[in-house]
Amino acid sequence: MRGSYIRDILLVVGALLALLIGLATPAYFRAVAPETLTSIGEGSPGLTEEADKLVRAAKVGPYQILKKVGLPDSTYLDKRMDAVLASDDGSSSDSVYLLAGTASAVDVENFRKYFGGLDPFNRGKGRNAAFFVFNHAYRQGVLKNWLESKSNNQNVKRILQSVPTEGRPGAFWSYLLSNPQIRDLPGAKIVKLDGFRFFPDRRLALSVAIQSTKGLSEEDLETAIDACRKEARLQLDVEEFEIERFCLRQANGHLELESQDASLSAKVTAGSIGEISGGFEELAAGSTEDGEFYYVILGGVLGPNGNLEAHGRWLPYPMLVPMMLGTAMFVETGYLDTGTDPGYELGNLSTGMLQGDLPSKERLRAAYWSIYQLASRLNWGQMAELLDSCPNLQAVDDMAALVRLAFSKTSELNSRKKRLLRLQDNLSDENKKEEVASELNSLQLQLDHARADSALDLATVYASALLSDNPSAVLRYIRTYPVSGDDQDERALADLRSAMSKGTASLNYLLELALPVYEPGWALSAVSPLFPLVGGNWLVELSHSHRKSAFFIKGCALAISFVLVTMAFVGFLPSAQYRKDVRSTRVLRLCRNLSCGAFGSLVAILALEPSLLQTPSTGASRAGFDFALANLVATASSQTMPDNLTLVTGLVAGGFLLLQIIIYVFCLMRISEVRKQVGKVSLKLELLDNEDNLFDLGLYVGLGGTVLSLVLLLILEVKQDALIGAYASTLFGIIFVAILKIFHVRPYRNELLVARSKEMKQ
Incomplete structure (x- = not known):
């Protein structure tokens, strides 16, 4: 007995x-352990090394952003940077380093050469963003003159050739749609564009509908407006209709619309317009100046082959030209020649746009929007350093998206504040004014907090881009962060900061896996000091050097642990008097131990990673319960569910399968014990009948799993996984109980009945 206890x-x-x-x-399926990131980051450069590099290069602006992320020991770096700034001439409000964001001799020389400074108004407001510098240089003529006269860079020349000189591309729409020849006469119209560099060999297809609204009531007016919109589309559905043709010319900044003979421009026919009219957009709608008619104008731009094209909206002209010149300057100074050479991409796109290539034009338009968004938030030095880490134009677009993300909450609160201020100005009731004023005060507090958060978020994405040289990977990590909730972006940024603090290699590893950083629970944290005793450091290295092997070791260790616990538990439990000398076969005991070990390891893994059972929620949670199975299934079936089996589905179904295997093995062990009993056959029959409820345990557990799954369907809304769990639980219960009773209990009962009959005859 003592030896048995020692064994247990x-x-x-x-x-x-x-x-x-x-x-x-x-090793975790849906997370990266902090220990793993620490191990990977050892010896790799991190924030401190990047900051030291910026200080040595006198990059003041980028260094100031990195400080907001939090440098381990920035005192020494601050002293060195202060020494650099102390050598700068000028007052603190207009010194070069504040405007340029750099105190590097080369950068300062380039800055003075291309820009010259900042206008007094924006300098007084403390606005030192790159866009204001570009705008001042453009208005002074410094930047454009220097680039045109002294630049030998072919990409710069191609960009300069694409700079518009007669307003924003597509600025003709307002003139055209307000022209009486177009607006006041119903019917289909084709307008040929002449003299528009950004619209070569393009035509405009228009459908104009007019309805009289004189003397109509409000209800009849709405009916007339709806009829007008329908007429604008229906008049293009007939087989034949007349088309008025015009030519819109641009020369010396002036627009002129002329009527054109149909025989001179028959390239676009009524049939071709009818085929593409479904894609027409509503370009203008409203009442005429006398208020007696309502008009609706549908249309779009036709390409050289008569196909409908989608042309996006460019930056406003006063912003577009400075940004194009500023971008040309970045190409000239070499900040856009990394990776696949974004400067070369810009040059090719500029040439393609002037040749009439629509994809080139749209890609270029998006690029200038992105560069403007960076230039409106960063100073020249910060922007130059950032563009130097962008390997292609897509990275520039992604970096702009990251900046928008960092300021999204601030922008939203600013919009709300402006609306409240307008509302306050229009109110005459003093009580309501006080309510709005109180709401404004509360909103201002939120805005102050949001600005602080935005500054930290901007620093996070900026530092991540500099360290990884891959803004696209940073954006992809945040957008695909596998945790749902309102704080998804906030948690993703926090994980990026955590990885950055451990080194560049840690950040790149996190971006590669695109997984969140694991947050250990209190129990795991409590036992973590014991991990070095079992080779914890080696296991940490294994988790990133041989990730699959680490998963295998972890699964085996947990399974072995629960196998040993099962064996010890059976040994500790006292046996009934009639079972002391009866044991099941070794094979059945082995199956019991293995199945318990597998099930226990599955439960342990799910306890360590509860996120494995979480799926993104697509709808609001329900209040209340409906236990009607038909309603539950109908509710889940009405939602769109993916066709493929997910990891969660496999875990749910696998868990129920393991549970049924354990019950099945225990039942086989009980049959084996009855078989080995010493006694009369009638006693064995009674013992077998006594275990009948045990043999039905699989059905009970299966039904219980179904009910649990349906409750989860209501509460957690894990629709696909809960439904499959409900079906699998009952199905496995039926299958295993059927196998047990048909192939084990029934044959053995028949054997006992025959033996009892022989025993009675004797």
């Missing part, structure tokens, strides 16, 4: 050691 105690000790090995292996 040793089994428990072994189980604890195996459990520690499993817990000490930081």
Whole structure:
């Protein structure tokens, strides 16, 4: 007896050691352990090294952003940077380093050469963003004159050739749609564009409808407006209709619309317009000046082949030209020649746009929007350093998206504040004014907090882009962050900061896996000091050097732990008097231990990673319960569910399968014990009948799993996984109980009945 207890105690000790090995292996399916990031980041340059490089290069602006992320020891770096800034001439309000964001001799020389400074108004307001510098240089003529006269860069020349000189591309729409020849006469119209560099060989297709609204009531007016919109589309659906043709010319900044003979421009026919009219957009709608008619104008731009084209909206002209010149300057100074050479891309796109290539034009338009968004938030030095880490134009677009994300909450609150201020100005009731004023005060507090958060978020994405040289990967990580909720972006940015603090290699590893940083619970944190005793450091290195092997070791360690616990538990439990000398076969005991170990390891893994059972929620949670199975299934079926099986689905179905296997093995062990009983056959029959409820346990557990799954369907709205769990639980219960009773209980009962008959005859 004493030896048996010693054996069981040793089994428990072994189980604890195996459990520690499993817990000490930081391999997770949907997360990256902080220990893994620390191990990977050892020896790789991090924030401190990047900041030191910026200080040595006198990059003041980028260094100031990195400081907001939090440098481990910035005192020494601050002193060095202060020494650099102390050598700068000028007052603190207009010194070069504040405007340029750099105190590097080369950068300062380039800055003075291309820009010259900042206008007094924006300098007084403290606006030192790159766009204001570009705008001042453009208005002074400094930047354009220098680039045109002295630049030998072919990409710069191609960009300069594409700079518009007669307003924003597409600025003709307002003139055209307000022209009486177009607006006041119903019917289909084709307008040929002449003299528009950004619209070569293009035509405009228009459908104008007019309805009289004189003397109509409000209800009849709405009916007339709807009829007008329908008429604008229906008049293009007939087989034949007349088309008025015009030519819109641009020369010396002036627009002129002329009527054109139909025989001179028959390239676009009524049939071709009818085929593409479904894609026409509403360009203008409203009442005429006398208020007696309502008009609707539909249309679009036709390409050289008569196909409908989608032309996007460019930056406003006063913003577009400075940004194009500023971009040309970045190409000239070499900040856009990394990776696949974004400067070369810009040059090719500029040439393609002037040749009439629509994809080139739209890609270029998006690029200038992105560069403007960066220039409106960063000073020249910060922007130059950032563009130097963008390997292609897509990276520039992605970096602009990151900046928008950082300021999204601030922008939203600013919009709300402006609306409230307008509302306050229009109110005459003093009580309502006080309510709005109180709301404004509360909103201002939120805005102050949001600005602080935005500054930190901007610093996070900026530093991530500099360290990884891959803004696209940073944006992809945030957008695909596998945690749902209102704080999704906030948690993603926090994980980026955590990875950056451990080194560049850690950040790149996190971006590669695109997983969140694991947050250990209190229990795991409590036992973590014991991990070095079981080779924790080696297991941490294994978790990133051989990730699959780490998963295998972790799974085996947890399974072995629960196998040993099962063996010890069986040994500790007292046996009934009639079962002391009866044991099941070794094969069945082995199956019991293995199935319990597998099930226990599955439960442990799910306890360590509860996120494995979480799926993104697409709808609001329900209040209340409906236990009608038909309603539950109909509710889930009405939602769109993916066709493929997910990891969560496999875990749910696998868990129910393992549970049924455990019950099945225990039932087989009980049959084996009855078979080995010494006694009369009638006693064995009674013992077998006594276990009938045990043999039905699989059905009970299956039905219980179904109910649990349906409750989860209501509460957690894990629709696909809960439904599959409900079906699988009952199905596995039916299958295993059927196998048990048909292939094991029934044959053995028949055997006992025959034996009892023979025994009675004797």
